Structure formats: structure tokens, C-alpha cells
Amino acid sequence: MEQLPGATVNLLKGGVGKSTIALNVAERLANRGHDVVLVDLDDDGHMTMQLGYQDAYDREADLGGPLLEESDPADLLVDTEFGFAFLPSNDDLETVEDRLKSAQWSDIRFRQNVVEPLVEDGYDYVIVDAPGGRGKLSDNALIALQRVIVPLIPGAGSINGLGTTISRQIVPIREQIDLDVLAITPNRLTETLNQRNEDRVLVEHINREFPEYTPDYARIPEETFDAMDRNELPSGELPKPGIRKRASISKAFKRGQPVAAYDPDCDQLPHFDHLADLVEEAS
Template identity: 45%
Template sequence: MSQDPQPNAVALNTLKGGVGKTTISLNTARELAERDHDVLLVDLDPNGHLTVGLDFREVYIDDEHADLGEIIIDRDAEPDDAIVSTEFGFDLFPSTADLEDVQDRLGSVNHGTVRMRQFLVEPLLGDTYDYIIIDTPGSTGHLTDNALVATESILVPLRPGPESLGGFERTVERLIKPLREFISLDLLAIVPTDLQRRIDQQTLDRELIESLVTREHLAAKVPNFAYISPADLEKID
């Protein structure tokens, strides 16, 4: 492990598809690895796009490869049995084709919501990895709940568009607020993605940034690369 980082785990989720969630997960893991941190990227999406995109399709479809269910439900495998190394300097806990079945099983097993925290994140965070990043399904469900309970931290990507804030509001109402009745779930950041348009005109990029920075409770969650103060926005007009 590298020295001095505060070990941290975060789950990425937005209840809206096509916002760049998987891309941000991958880029964050790569950037942290390039800074000499030990990073585990967890693909929790049953579609397995991240796993396949990293050239682990054979792992995704391999019935013999240890999967999440064997580790956190059956308890007859350990995380190291599933984790693979990537060419980008971080490790991957891959998705597998039976992950939807794991989601169903988590609904009936005792203490199903805390399984990932107890048997995956807590044993690895700090001792083996500086950072654990979980790319969740873009929907509610037992896998998403497990990721948020395990990390107690969420990063929400938003892509400019008519429904961008709607996706964020759904995430707050259906995920964040209900879980905050039981855990201290931190909204780590709101990350605008795919910013390509001018902000000195009324573009979708400008509308998204303005809608975030003019709300005091959200402005502090916008990363520096996307933040423009309301005063500066007025000067641009």
C-alpha cells in the first residue's frame, strides 16, 4: 500500500442510465492507481460492461470463477479468489453472468444488506487497498443497497440533459433518503459528465451547472473542474 492515504470506499450510482457512471468509475480507479494508490474497482452491474470492457469476458461467463454470491452468501470463497489484476495498475472484482441471481438471493438471506460490507469491503479496505470503488447497477435493489451500506458514501454522475436533475432527485428520494434512516450515507460529490458545450449561452451544460451551483446544499458537492460561481455566471452573460 502507498503511505498516508485515508482509506476510503465509494459507490457510484444514479437512477438514470447513460450518464457515464461506469466511465467515471474506471477513470477514477485509473487516476488513483497512477498516483501510486492500491485500488480495487468492483463491477456490481449484472450487465458486466466494465468487466467485459477491461477484457475479462471469459471471467464474466466462467461458471468456475469465484463470484460474489460464493463470497458474501455461501461463504465458501474469499475475495482473493475472484479478484483479478488489470493492465492499468488497479485490481478488479469482476461482474459475473449470475449476478442477478445473487441479487435475488440477497433478498432472502439473513442480514442481506450488510453482507458486502462484512465480507468484502471491511476485510480489504485499509489492509489491502487504499480505495475501493463500486460501480453499481443504475437501479434500486439489493446489490445497490449493499454497495451503499458497505461504503456509506455515494458519488452521483449527471450528464447534461432535460432529465439530468430528475435522475438526481430520484436517486435522493429512492436511495439516499431511505438509507439515511439507518446509516450515515455521505453524498461525496455530484459530478457533471460530458461537458462539451459553451457556457456563455443557454446550453444544456450551462443549465446543469447553473442548477447545481445556485443551490447552496448542492454547490459544495460540485468538483472544481465543473464549478463556476453564480457571480461568475452572471459576468459571462
């Protein structure tokens, strides 16, 4: 199966930064002159609300139309002021997910009826904010784009959840088709890594277990971990891997803006650019 251009951001549940990353990666790609569609496939509709499309969330026409082969996804697109088109989530997406369960070809509907038509219409990249956890919509997103960015935040359960998700959700899809993990990105980091804090546990785990999926801004050489443990690194040289917790990231999201629009000087913006590079290079 030919890989379509774009990526999905998902896998894990609850507030890890899926929507934030999807929004900012879409904006970074659009900023480079690409025609981009950002799709909110998360039935919680958080991003749709944040971006101010409450009306679209409540409207009758919804993603269920194309998913159930009743309409054209292009009819659902709205323009944003940030250079990309947006396909909003909808109140009815949850029932669509239920209806899909009993439909034929239910895993490739999003690919065939939404992403392929958009690419045929000339869009260069489709970026999907997909629901966390397992489910029809989440599987549809993975299968449609065959590329995933996985955000993780420090703290309880994050790492265990990752192992289980990879074995239950990625591995079975990979038995059938290619599915590239573009990055497992730590998000909302606050600490330096010289103490055994949750940030260190997360970053060390990603670097050791998934070196090929560690984005540049989170990569820490083994020698650096050793040097920190021997207290040999001066405080100015302690690593502060990204994506770090920044007020401007959360404030931008609260206002329904990508970081580049709200605070173009945000020191974490280059990390979203790096993720956009990974999408570009892979597509």
C-alpha cells in the same frame, strides 16, 4: 459504523459515465501508489467486458460466493496492467440480487463479506462501479463504502431523476448511517454556458442546489452566470466546466484502458485526479 476506505460511483441509470469514472478514479489512486480494488458490481458487466474479462463474466465462481458467504472475495480478483486489482462482474449477479432479497442482513453483505475482507487484506481503497437505479446491489454498494460519486449528463430527466433518487435512496440510508456524497459531477459536457442549453441547465442546477457537492472543476460563481446573461464575458472567458466529452475518454474505455494509459495528455485527466483527491481526503 466505521467508514471503510473507498467510494462507489452510481445512482442514476443508463450511460451517464459510472463505469468510466470508476475506472479512471481507480487508476488515478493506483497511480499514486495506493493498493486499489476496482469492483464491477453492475450486473450489466459492461466494464468487465470493456476491460476484456469476458471469461470471468462467464465463469462459475462469482461475487455471489462471498455475498452468500460461501467464498473469499480475494479468490475472484484479477490483476490489471494499470496498477489496480479488479473484481469482475458476472453473468449470475442478477440472480444473486434476487437471492439477496430474501436473505438476512441482505443490505450489508457486500460490506461484510467483500469490502471488509479486502481492506483487511491490505487494500487501501475499494472503488465500486455500481448498477444505476434502486436495488439490492446498489444499496449494498452505498452502505459498504458510505461515499458516493454521482455522475450526471446533460439532457432530459437527468435533474428530476437526481431529486427523486436522493429522496428515495440516500435519505433513508442516512437515517441509519453516514453517507457522504463526494461529488455530483456533470459529465460529457460539450457547450459553453452563455446560452440556455442543457449543459447550462445542468451545471447551474448542480451549483445552486448542491454547492457542497459541486466538484471544483464544475464550480461557477453566481456572478459569472450573471455576467454571461448580460453578455459581459468575452468569448475567451466563457466557462467550460468539466468533465467534458472527449474522444480520448470514449476511445480509451472502448479499448479497456483508463484515460491515463491511452492519452496521458487528455485535458480532462486532472478532473479524475480531483475526484481521486476527494476519495483520499474523505477516507
